[in-house]
Amino acid sequence: MKAVVLTAYGDVDKLELTEVPDPKVGPGEIKVRMAGASINPVDWKQRSGAIAKYMPLDLPAVLGRDASGEVVEIGAGVTAFKVGARVLGRVMGGYAELVVAPVEDWAEVPAKMDLVDAGALPLVLLTGAQLIEEAAKVTKGQLVLVTGALGSVGRVAVYVAKARGAKVYAGVRRKQKAEAAKLGADVVVALDDADELGPLPQLDAIADTVGGETIQKLLAKVKSGGTIGSVVGEPAGAKERGLVVRGMLTHDDPKRLGELARAVADGTLVVPIARRFPLAQAGEAQKVAEAGAGGKVVLTG
Secondary structure, three states: OEEEEEOOOOOHHHEEEEEOOOOOOOOOEEEEEEEEEEOOHHHHHHHHOOOOOOOOOOOOEEOOOEEEEEEEEEOOOOOOOOOOOEEEEEOOOOOEOEEEEEHHHEEEOOOOOOHHHHOOOHHHHHHHHHHHHHHOOOOOOOEEEEEOOOOHHHHHHHHHHHHOOOEEEEEEOHHHHHHHHHHOOOEEEEOOOHHHHOOOOOEEEEEEOOOHHHHHHHHHHEEEEEEEEEOOOOOOOOHHHOOEEEEOOOOOOHHHHHHHHHHHHHOOOOOOEEEEEEHHHHHHHHHHHHHOOOOEEEEEO
16 A cells, blocks of 8 residues: 655655555454544644654654545444445544554444544544533533634534533634634633733633633633643643643544544534645645644545
8 A cells, every 4th residue: 555654754755655564453353444544743842843742753754643544444343333334534544545543443434524534533523522621521511712713623622611510711812702702602811912812710620722821811811720621731820820730632532533523524513624645746735734724634545
């Protein structure tokens, strides 16, 4: 099969489309012919070596944490899917024509969802949901702010927090306010505008997808004993203020993935697709995504 292989840490020129052996299916696994595989920040951070200390790669390696497609082979003991099933999953090695992963990594693609676009969803759906449900631990009636609310993870976090009955503040840049008004949050606030930060009430929690100076400006807006849930690391000084800080690493949850995929298919949750590139153009796709595409960037099989 063809796969995009990272030959060494560095720029996108270290990504090469080449022939590699077809992956073998073990017990409890399925093999999927990739239709779509998305670009995520972890991909370019792994490629550059920026997170090699925490997530080392055995080079050469195939990147890609999302995939969608049709099941072409089933391992021993698998009963959840049959050959021909349309699936999406949070996987390893998505930049390839064929992807093998444990059956619990996959969920069914809703009938009315485009199979290629389904490949954009698994990692951001699970990350956004788990940020709210497990890191921020948002409950009904709480006041919650989501930073980076127009990003793919942020959009999911806003949706999930609203579904849990919270009052949700969508934190964005001033120039994004009009677009953010479509998210369904209770309040949209420009986090780069001091005049809008001042009137913010004391929050029960922040679901942080941005970090850096943005979260530092917001720490004083969280009540003592409140929670910071983060996908970008612990903010300096948060615990000293009496805040509960929970980082997270996304984990597989096929039931939740299926539920959220159905919400996307129904149009109640929107995760925009910005660009699609053939597998051979994975390097260009990463460049576009890293520069900020305004939505998901998807590789097509």
